[in-house]
Amino acid sequence: MKDRLEALKAEALEKIHASSDLKELQAIKVEYLGKKGPITEVLKGMGKLSAEERPVVGAYANEVRDGIQQGLDAKSAELEEAEIAKRLAEETIDVSLPGRPAKKGSSHPLTSVVEEIEDLFLSMGFTIAEGPEVETDYYNFEALNLPKDHPARDMQDSFFVTEEFLLRTQTSPVQARTMLKHEGQGPVKIISPGKVYRRDNDDATHSHQFMQIEGLVVDKNVRLSDLKGVLETFAKKMFGEDRKIRLRPSFFPFTEPSVEMDISCFKCGGKGCSICKHTGWIEILGAGMVHPNVLEMAGFDSKEYTGFAFGMGPERIAMLKYGIDDIRHFYANDIRFLKQFRNV
């Protein structure tokens, strides 16, 4: 029995020595020390031994089992160490290697143009006002002198959510809401940038969703020349100090008189080119003196208060600035288009 045990021990230790991973080691443990293992078999056979032999063999069997167990422990420690060393070697970072450059994103071209325009008006003492994109019919139309059956409503095909609510077609409702909050007390001097929605078929110059930046000043004795002064400052800071502006008569239901503002072409200086369609002038925005109805509906006494307002499309300004020929690029999220603005 003893030499059987001896042989088992030698055989087990041999296998332990030859094993190369922890799983193999576990299998050896089960094979030799497991319930169905040969050591157990021997111990089960103890019954057949004499009274003197039993304790000797028993002790020896335990010795062998412990010997095998120690062999297993030593080997697994050795294998674990080797595993750690291997991983350390594999994972050692050569700190002298240059780091992987973090992919630096950039502002969307529209965002940078909107922020540039915002900073311009902030520098002129305006504050930024924002409001809901899902607007009521009242604030989007009626408060802007577009009563329920006014034909001009159809000029702006709208996404109505319900009878009462629609996706705003311009950011003017923000100004109407802001004026009401002032309870007839001036001054009001705000710009309201934001997304607007019109049920338009997308093409190179129209998108069903686009941005607007509108502005409003309401106070006592505000004149058209104040509007001209602010627009001129805006044009020169945005498109170059040597820009000239011109105001052409126009019409908006919420302003009277209404104008369109053009700037002298920044490409040809006014001589005429493809950018300005050979007119020398480029249309940038619409504006006008706030219509007295709009002032009254917003709680301002139109005999005491006057105001001016303007509205522009940042996409149009970005397309002029970067020579972009299709408004849809702004919304297609095509990295080939967007990455061009990485360092602007």
Ligand code: 2U9
């Ligand atoms: C209130 C009173 C007056 C805002 C104005 C315009 C002229 C204008 C266009 C610019 C580009 C629309 O998206 S666009 O085509 N807007 O030309 N907007 S005056 O007038 C207001 C607004 C609010 C209470």
